[in-house]
Amino acid sequence: GNSVTQMEGPVTLSEEAFLTINCTYTATGYPSLFWYVQYPGEGLQLLLKATKADDKGSNKGFEATYRKETTSFHLEKGSVQVSDSAVYFCALSDVQGAQKLVFGQGTRLTINP
Amino acid sequence: EADIYQTPRYLVIGTGKKITLECSQTMGHDKMYWYQQDPGMELHLIHYSYGVNSTEKGDLSSESTVSRIRTEHFPLTLESARPSHTSQYLCASSEWADINQPQHFGDGTRLSIL
Numbered sequence: 308g309n310s311v312t313q314m315e316g317p318v319t320l321s322e323e324a325f326l327t328i329n330c331t332y333t334a335t336g337y338p339s340l341f342w343y344v345q346y347p348g349e350g351l352q353l354l355l356k357a358t359k360a361d362d363k364g365s366n367k368g369f370e371a372t373y374r375k376e377t378t379s380f381h382l383e384k385g386s387v388q389v390s391d392s393a394v395y396f397c398a399l400s401d402v403q404g405a406q407k408l409v410f411g412q413g414t415r416l417t418i419n420p
Numbered sequence: 421e422a423d424i425y426q427t428p429r430y431l432v433i434g435t436g437k438k439i440t441l442e443c444s445q446t447m448g449h450d451k452m453y454w455y456q457q458d459p460g461m462e463l464h465l466i467h468y469s470y471g472v473n474s475t476e477k478g479d480l481s482s483e484s485t486v487s488r489i490r491t492e493h494f495p496l497t498l499e500s501a502r503p504s505h506t507s508q509y510l511c512a513s514s515e516w517a518d519i520n521q522p523q524h525f526g527d528g529t530r531l532s533i534l
Contacts, residue, residue: 339520345461350426350510350525358520394461400520407453407468407478408523413461 309334313397313411320387321419328382328414330371330397338399340364340373340380341408345394354382354395389418423447426511426526433501434534441496441529443511450516452494453523454478454486457508469494470516501533 314329332340339358343351355364360375369384380397397411424445433439445452454467455478465478469488483505484498494513498505508530512523 341522343522343525348527350527351512351523352525353522356520356522396463407465410463413463415461 309338309399309401309409311397311399311409311411313395313414315412316414317417318414319417319419322389323386324418326382326384326387326391326416328395328397328416330380330382330411332378332380332397332399334378334399334401334409338401340371341398341400342369342371342380342382343396343398343410345396345413347393351396387416387418389420392416392418424511424513424524424526426509426529428529429527430530430532432532432534435500435502437501439498439501439531441509441511441531443494443496443526444492445494445513445524446492447513447524448491449513449524450491451514452488453512453514454484454494454496455510455512456480456482457510457528463510467496501531503533506531506533 310333312331341356342354344354345351355366357364357373363372371380371382394413394415396413398408401407427442450471452469455463464480466482467486508528510528511526514523515521
């Protein structure tokens with residue numbers, strides 16, 4: 308079945324550091340890929356998405372490229388801020404059946420000033 | 421901006437009580453979902469709906485039930501709450517027509533059963 312594997316956390320960085328959170332997936336067909344972010348006490352918000360191979364999603368300085376050859380969708384940001392502290396979820400859309408989202412286990416990110 | 425609302429935000433209640441968690445969306449989305457999020461952050465799909473009068477069990481078995489009488493409303497009910505039901509519950513919705521559209525989430529209900 309479809310699955311998503313994320314880099315284990317927690318991840319702690321200093322402000323202005325470079326961020327990478329790894330995400331790899333297993334899927335049949337051609338799913339869409341998403342990164343969601345969950346700030347403390349809130350629900351999930353869509354951060355960015357990519358719908359086909361080689362697409363790059365970007366938002367708020369974050370980027371991720373849909374790599375079909377390596378089945379990856381790694382999240383990157385060149386210079387993180389304290390306000391980026393949150394939990395990040397990689398997900399894919401199950402294009403068959405109920406069109407559900409399959410989530411990774413989440414990566415907690417803490418940015419220190 | 422997504423318009424999906426969950427009430428209550430927090431609920432602490434005793435064992436054996438009947439509980440209904442409310443979820444409403446104003447976007448006219450056909451598809452709605454309930455997730456249970458454990459303290460380790462992982463999300464588990466427990467129920468979903470394609471539209472009015474449609475309800476399906478998710479990937480994680482749950483003692484809760486759901487109903488979908490109106491498009492905008494997707495309540496979740498626990499007939500007799502137990503401490504094992506303590507968790508955060510997240511509701512989400514999405515458009516039916518485009519599978520590439522994201523799910524929009526509410527802020528969740530944090531449920532504690534004593």
